[in-house]
Amino acid sequence: MITLHGFAASNYYNLVKHVLLYKDLPFKENLLYASSEALLAISPAGKVPVITTDEGLELSESSVICDFIEDTYPATPLYPENAGERAVVRQIMKMAELYFELPSRRLIPYAFSGTAVPESIATEVRQVLSRGITALSRLSKFSPWVAGEELTMADIYLYYVNTIVSAFGSSQLNWDVLAEVPGMKEWNNAMSQSAIAQKVEADRQANIPEFMQKVAAQIKAANAG
Incomplete structure (x- = not known):
């Protein structure tokens, strides 16, 4: 099963999540924020999103992840055959x-x-x-x-x-x-208006308060420095 790492306030995280939901693939989510030590351990640039597979493959960059998902799970294709x-x-x-x-x-x-x-x-x-x-x-x-x-x-x-x-x-x-x-x-x-987009948006809205707290803390720390 794929694990999707990141946070729901991220548009690129939500892009990958939408693809997984559209293809009806089983996956789990792991909340990680940008540049955290846990994220840096699996993402070369410390960016979200990242996916890991049961085989231990770790991939970052949304376009790379989307192509991997398409190649690995070609049912319900999102690219034309031509x-x-x-x-x-x-x-x-x-x-x-x-x-x-x-x-x-x-x-x-x-x-x-x-x-x-x-x-x-x-x-x-x-x-x-x-x-x-x-x-x-x-x-x-x-x-x-x-x-x-x-x-x-x-x-x-x-x-x-x-x-x-x-x-x-x-x-x-x-x-x-x-x-x-x-x-x-x-x-x-x-x-x-799609059911998938509305689910992703609901999860995004739920994550916004915590995400904004993280942003405020980063701005405060930067100003203090």
Whole structure:
């Protein structure tokens, strides 16, 4: 059985969790926070999520984990059979990560500390997000799913990337980024209505208070230093 290590406030943890639930795979969860000693023992960079298997395999990085799950448990596939179509799905995932999630993540420290985002940072983030908007507008079909008629890994990946874009990119920049991509907000809402997404979200909400306590303690320690 797979053990999923991390915490439910993490969008990448929830991405992997959604994949496991979608494939109806048995797994257990182990609560670990970023950079903890227990996490560092199994994650080279001290990041979540991490999975371990009964065979002792330890894997980090969400895209690597998702590909491992797909290769190991091909039933209920999340990638098309055609190699070109699979590449398109992965291209969407990479664009979402590089030009939506990562720039929005730069705003998290300012949101948590309650400080204003420096204009130089805001400008850089807007520029990268604009590239993401252009790329995803060209690549996404939303007919009804991101890559076409079938739900793929790109849907799950983009949905959890968008939680960061909405929570930090949009709020800190006063910019409804998702609305800039035709069809994305409607698709995002449809994704949020699934039973799996709602379960993952309920678990996320339950973890938020403890996670925020951890964040507050880290900020206090940093200011004290």
